[in-house]
């Protein structure tokens with residue numbers, strides 16, 4: 001199935017995950033196009049992807065997807081896209097974190113869905129959303145955020161769980177979506 005992986009990344013962790021997902025899907029035999037939403041206009045166009053499978057991911061800043069990814073999510077409609085898969089990259093992933101483990105355990109069930117994911121979910125074509133932990137370097141999180149980061153037991157480094165990312169890719173590849181019956185769009 002033709003697949004487009006689009007992503008928005010501020011400091012590179014989301015980009016690394018998007019590349020890993022694209023490589024995994026390619027290894028599964030799919031033709032895959034990787035688009036950096038923050039790249040030069042020639043790297044991508046703003047038109048909806050159209051048919052096939054769309055994987056869309058963004059870094060989380062202040063609880064939300066980056067604005068360019070949120071805008072893209074708003075352009076995703078049932079008419080323009082087939083299956084949609086979404087991932088968010090934040091301090092606390094489903095299986096790893098760069099905050100303290102107890103803070104992560106407290107946050108996981110209490111963190112609301114980013115607006116953009118709720119928007120995608122409302123289309124009815126979102127197959128799944130997964131949250132991965134990203135990475136943080138000294139200086140990435142300025143001002144007050146740095147103090148909150150320290151209070152939450154944060155430590156600088158890369159918390160990406162590549163096994164979890166690879167297993168999500170397998171889930172995408174294994175997902176069987178019934179073909180629409182005659183007369184359905």
Ligand SMILES: Cc1cc2nc3c(=O)[nH]c(=O)nc-3n(C[C@H](O)[C@H](O)[C@H](O)COP(=O)(O)O)c2cc1C
Pocket residue numbers: 008009010011012013014015059060061062063064089090091092133134135136140141142145
């Ligand atoms: C300015 C800023 C704001 C952030 N806000 C949040 C947040 O609200 N919640 C969270 O879990 N992580 C937050 N993070 C952590 C990032 O989501 C994490 O570092 C992620 O790996 C960023 O992905 P990127 O490297 O692709 O930009 C923030 C990071 C920065 C730099």
